[in-house]
């Protein structure tokens with residue numbers, strides 16, 4: 215069972231922000247911003263590549279609710295999902311990073327350096 219499925223099953227503790235039958239949101243263990251939340255479906259899906267449009271419909275509303283719950287819906291935030299090796303996906307259970315609470319730099323995406331090395 216993957217690490218996020220263990221979190222869903224309460225086998226690994228997490229700091230839950232919001233949850234319903236289908237989705238769960240909890241604080242990232244290694245936050246990259248003042249607010250760094252992970253939103254996941256409770257049914258295991260490997261990545262964005264495999265998720266159904268139907269699941270994304272519910273996920274969209276859920277993430278909007280998480281942003282409101284964290285009080286960042288007005289100030290702004292970023293939603294990120296990493297896919298596969300080049301995307302830097304470490305946990306192979308679909309998750310969306312919801313990051314905010316400060317003015318975010320774009321520069322941490324520059325490590326891809328699309329105009330330089332490649």
Ligand code: 5GP
Pocket residue numbers: 217226228229240241242243244245252295296302303304305306
């Ligand atoms: P990825 O690199 O796959 O897009 O992101 C995985 C994220 O999961 C990382 O930001 C990492 O800090 C977070 N993470 C990994 N293990 C745990 C855990 O056991 N608990 C929590 N809350 N976050 C985790």
Ligand code: ZN
Pocket residue numbers: 215216217218219220258259306307
């Ligand atoms: Zn899983």
